[in-house]
Amino acid sequence: MNPTAIKAMYVSEMARFFRTFMQSFLSPVISTSLYFVVFGAAIGSRIDEVEGVSYGSFIVPGLIMLSVMTQGISNASFGIYFPKFTGTIYELLSAPVSFIEVVIGFAGAAATKALFIGAVILATSALFVDLQIQHPLVMVLFLLLTCISFALFGFIIGIWAKNFEQLQLIPLLVVTPLVFLGGSFYSINMLPPVWQAITMFNPVVYLISGFRWSFFGVADVPIITSLLAIGLFQALCLIAVWWIFKTGWRIRK
Amino acid sequence: MTDILILEGVEKTYDSGFTALHGVDLTLREGEILALLGPNGAGKTTLISCICGTVMPTRGKITVGGFDALTDYRRARSLIGLVPQEIHLEPFSRVMDTVRYSRGLFGKGRNDAYIEKILRDLSLWDKRDSRVMELSGGMKRRVLIAKALSHEPRILFLDEPTAGVDVDLRKEMWEVVANLKAAGVSIVLTTHYIEEAEAMADRIGVINRGRLALIEEKAALMSRLGRKTLKIELETPVAVIPDALTSYGLQIADGGNALVYEYEAGASRTGITRLLSDLRDAGLCLSDLSTRQSTLEEIFVGLVHQQEENA
Structure with a gap:
């Protein structure tokens, strides 16, 4: 292991985040506030409670997950795609670092950014609604696992993408719909039985359900299933990263 | 080293x-x-x-x-x-x-x-x-x-x-x-x-x-590969190369005002001394002398072409 090199990559990736700090900080604050105005105050005031939780509070875990997933993916995919695009990847390839160190540096920075944004949204939410976190340790564990998994997933997308269009393709066409249909803003129990069954094929359901359980103690699926799901996703991402490392796929000619 | x-x-x-x-x-x-x-x-x-x-x-x-x-x-x-x-x-x-x-x-x-x-x-x-x-x-x-x-x-x-x-x-x-x-x-x-x-x-x-x-x-x-050329400028132009000088492979340049002699830069005997005395014997008066060595570019182009012919 080459800790100096990992630190150099991590610091350099974080520097990009801090260069646009206000944007990185303000955009989640503003978008979260908007969700609360629309869903919490305007529409939410007409919805009683969901699973015994006020609607405003109910959507908080979903909102955080939505941002953490999309931010984890976009930061990591852009982070590794940008050197490919500008050509500066030559430096990574000629440096005495292994691919695993590159992953730790780049995906680690992306996960940190996602975590930061998740924390910002949580803090912003606390301004609008009463928040209770029944299982704070599980909450932190879920948040961390999600940040890391989706940063790894984003890293894989960044390696795979050959242009900016492909970079946006999976987040836009796959991840966002899955998150919206994964119970971010509603409970699965509110759906008709057929859709409930179909929804169970959406992996995001398990993440949001588990995360919500850590807040309110209510869940659509058992918490252990949720933990297994995120663990499985993380394992798949790690296997993909390992395979890329072995074959040099789309990196080293 | x-x-x-x-x-x-x-x-x-x-x-x-x-x-x-x-x-x-x-x-x-x-x-x-x-x-x-x-x-x-x-x-x-x-x-x-x-x-x-x-x-x-x-x-x-x-x-x-x-x-x-x-x-x-x-x-x-x-x-x-x-x-x-x-x-x-x-x-x-x-x-x-x-x-x-x-x-x-x-x-x-x-x-x-x-x-x-x-x-x-x-x-x-x-x-x-x-x-x-x-x-x-x-x-x-x-x-x-x-x-x-x-x-x-x-x-x-x-x-x-x-x-x-x-x-x-x-x-x-x-x-x-x-x-x-x-x-x-x-x-x-x-x-x-x-x-x-x-x-x-x-x-x-x-x-x-x-x-x-x-x-x-x-x-x-x-x-090793460089060729040198000696350019001999004459006081009076010549139309043909005198018989006594044919063995040198000279070429007429500048409309007869100069003769060009080509030789191997690394050779132990370049033949220049003999050429100059033969020029005098042939009655030619020289006004100037200059030499030029082939550049790496010419060597390089020569090599590449040679390789392509062999291929």
Whole structure:
């Protein structure tokens, strides 16, 4: 292991985040506030409670997950795609670092950014609604696992993408719909039985359900299933990263 | 002198099936400047990329400072600095930061005094806080060199450092390279500017179609393959070459005002003394003499054509 090199990559990736700090900080604050105005105050005031939780509070875990997933993916995919695009990847390839160190540096920075944004949204939410976190340790564990998994997933997308269009393709066409249909803003129990069954094929359901359980103690699926799901996703991402490392796929000619 | 870099039978076939290198053997001696010459697409960049790790060689063995470039890549690559052909820099980063980053990436601890020295040597110190995108093309190239030198490599690869660069800047680059050599860095540079190799290199390798056509001391190459011409200007023009001089293979030039004699630069007997006395005996009066040595360019073109005829 080459800790100096990992630190150099991590610091350099974080520097990009801090260069646009206000944007990185303000955009989640503003978008979260908007969700609360629309869903919490305007529409939410007409919805009683969901699973015994006020609607405003109910959507908080979903909102955080939505941002953490999309931010984890976009930061990591852009982070590794940008050197490919500008050509500066030559430096990574000629440096005495292994691919695993590159992953730790780049995906680690992306996960940190996602975590930061998740924390910002949580803090912003606390301004609008009463928040209770029944299982704070599980909450932190879920948040961390999600940040890391989706940063790894984003890293894989960044390696795979050959242009900016492909970079946006999976987040836009796959991840966002899955998150919206994964119970971010509603409970699965509110759906008709057929859709409930179909929804169970959406992996995001398990993440949001588990995360919500850590807040309110209510869940659509058992918490252990949720933990297994995120663990499985993380394992798949790690296997993909390992395979890329072995074959040099789309990196080293 | 010890060999700091050894290539044995290095081959590269790309996924497309194109073989860019056919079993190249090459050594770099410590402290020398080796120029690799070759036309576009000859395999120069592929060769450098295989050594530096950006391209995986299909076959062959590369040893850098005693370390295998594949199995012991950490130690091997630590010894190498690479200046790529294209200007690949992150546009928004600042000069000092990007050079520091390179040093860290190669696992070296922060040393701002050393980086200051590099930036000063490359006349970039005043620009240390500028963003890369604000710099001129020449400065960007120097930033690439600074990045490559940031981890104190013992071998520097310069892939066409002066391609598309104006004359002043080219001279400046040559100076930079000469200073690096003086500081003990071994250098491999690729170029298709022959004058560049002629001005800087200790040894010259010629690559064509993925094969190393030759590698030799510059001076030896020039004298072995170089032809010299002696131009004899006459006071009164001649229409035909006098019979007594036919054995010299002279050619009439400048409408009879001059004769041109061609000879091997490295030959022990050039025949000049006898030619001059025969000229006097033939009654020709000379007004001036000049000699010219064929340039590396002519040697190079000759070699490449010869190889193509053999192929």
